[in-house]
Amino acid sequence: MNKLLNVDGIGISFGGLKAVDGVTFEVYEGEILGVIGPNGAGKTTLVNLISGVIKPSRGTVVFRDETVTGMAPSRLTERGLVRTFQSTAVYAQRSVRENIVRGSYLTRYPGFLSTLFDTPLARRKRAESDAQVDGLLQRMGLSAVADDAAGSLPYGLQKILGIAIALAARPTLLMLDEPVAGLSAEETDQVRDAILRVRESGVTVMVIDHNMRFIAGLCDRLLVVAAGQELTRGKPDEVLRDQRVVEAYLGTRNVTAGIA
Amino acid sequence: MSNTSLNPPVARQTAAAPRGMKVLAIGVLVTVILAVLPHVADNAFILAIGALILLNMIGALSLHLIIRTGHISFSHAGFMGVGAYACALSVLKLGVSPFVGLAIGAAASGLLALVVGPIVLRLTGKYFVLVTFLLGEIIRLVLVEWESVTGGSNGLSSIPDLHAGWNSPLAQYYIALVAAVLVAALCIRLLMSETGRAMDAVREAQRVTECAGVPVIRLKVGIFVLGCALVGLQGGLLAFFMHYIDPTTFGMTDSLNLVVMNVLGGMYNVVGPIVGAVFLVALPELLRGYVEIQRILFGVALIVVMASFSSGLVGLATMLRRKVHQ
């Protein structure tokens, strides 16, 4: 299997607190990797470090054989590494369609002068992007609400829209940051189905969440993170039976039902 | 920053043909009307006000571009000053032709923006406001203190016309009209293009936009440089019109005026600065003689507008239009 992403010894400290302390793992093409851990384990910080939102103080990130440590998010997206955000992930005042159009920037943008003068290149890219957007609206089940304001959608659909926006950037590896936080069981299933469809379309997925049941039912492999470090890794049923994992969760206030 | 309701969604100006045609038609119509105006109202006073409004529209529109990326610059008149002085100095001391001087003025402002931009544009909202506030003051102080070059408080005089013989109110009106129309066309077209879409996206949700592949800093700096270069152009034109410039024209009050033109008219709609420029320049000229009362009313108007309609006059018009349609 192709190794898409290689994170090696990555770490950052915030004022004395080691938020992420030397984490190393790989993501293989075609898999769905889950990163779980209790709240405050450093999962989101880990995603921020990989996606360039924060510059790591140590360690490297190699994506498709290119060292991309600390690169700005837009440059990573250009290379096919795209992430979603847990909060404020959509343009609330704009329509759902406009949201995805904005995500489709890389397909759509023909260059400053081209778009200024609406050249044939600009028109071609616009048509390509429009087709892509229509396709995404359909595949993600958002056609019915395409003209509604994104902020007026139920929260579950907003999360799905967030994924659609990320997909518009044509990712090779998609990192989803807490995609089901705050969702009902039904909405969680909707998102889970959407993620499975994403993998079917050929995108490798890395899911970060603290909801054990959700992750266990979705991912091929799990990486457990606690207190900024790797706790263990392996197949879901192995990991969830691991006593240390159970303790890590019970040690925090956040215990989700259905452990092991 | 604004709290508009969620339904219906704000319409995004696409580059779709019918909308573009409509805008073009309106633009041509307005330009023709303004071009014909001097024959209808052949009054030096009106032509002078007209020229002043048109020039200020350049400043207001160029600032508008920067505001659309989410940065309110309080140093815009400072950059106007840089353009004015660079233009005037190149003509007076280096002997270049006035048109080249204009280009040099715009380039000088743009260059300063290029140097300063990458540093200050990383700052968020209120800190950017504060830095540009101080930056504007620094520029003014440099203009005042660097006497050997800028002439200090006495400024620069005996600045020639843009072209020999073009010194009548009529000529100045047409120069201003051509410049303003070109700048407006550029700004409107830019905002309607995909670059404009990216600018709005950066302002509304920067992180999401950056992860969609938009090079945020590069875009913000590019627009900042363009906006400052355009206002530098206004500075140069001002120098040729008034034949004299000094630091007082480019101070805090003038930067604030340009911001107010945008806020009063409507910060996130291109019609806003156009309307704002007309209001802010025309009203004082028409109410001459009662300067104090007029300024007091202006101050009160600002309070009322900011307290009630944060989306400016354009927002008010949109709201009224919606009410009428119901």
Added chain:
Amino acid sequence: MFSAPVLTQVLINGLSLSAIYVLIALGFTLLFGIMKVVNFAHGSLAMLGGYALHYYFGEFKLPYVVAILLAGLTVASASMVLEWLVFRRFYQKMFQSMIGLLGLDIAIVYTCVLVFDVYERSIPAALDSMVAIGSVSIPADKLMIIGIAVVVLLAFWGFMSLTRYGLAVRAASEDIEIAEAQGVNTRRIYQLAFFLAIFMTAIAGAIYAQTYALSPFMGERPLMVAFIVVILGGMGSIPGAALGGVLFGFGESFLSTFYGSAASTFVSFGVVIALLVVRPWGLLGKPER
């Protein structure tokens, strides 16, 4: 160059400038820290303090200490009307407050132009004598000014640290929502903070008008100073305003005496801009990431 008389002069100047600057900055930072308004009208309110002193001390010939305290109280009380009419509509709305209060500033300044007139006046010095300390001679009125400012600042510090209301104000400046959750009456706190802020600003303005000159437009420089000091110390930080005021006051006194006022202005602006770029939350402020 660095002789005792010159250094003493720099010291005394530094102290009196610091006194003015700290008073102005405290008012500004209280309004920003608690109500989240950027008070563009701060300079004009200081200016009103100057006119109040002109009337109480210059015209009515009240004793200096009485006059200046009365000036502060008058302006602060009268401003409560402005608080009710204008300020409270912009609380917690930072950007609207900038432009709205700018409008208020223009309205106040030009109303003063109508009511008083454009021309500069001077307020007579509090005392005419010189005081001898060791081998140096210091103008007594400067000492008086420093003394009054110190008393006001001590009173403010005492109020904030020792009284229940002061504690509430401090809690509100840390986090208004938490303070509210703990039962603090926000409206009362806003009014109290506003009164205190304008009281100190007006006194600072009175001193400033006396030291320099009085006119409706004199507030521009104090406004700039307020900005700089508060940015330096940290927007919304009360100790920051004090620290910033002292640093800036002494810095300006030292630099302008030895290197001229232009150099002093450039250096201070330069430092503040550099600070904003590197550490925008100031020396004692909190980063809001």
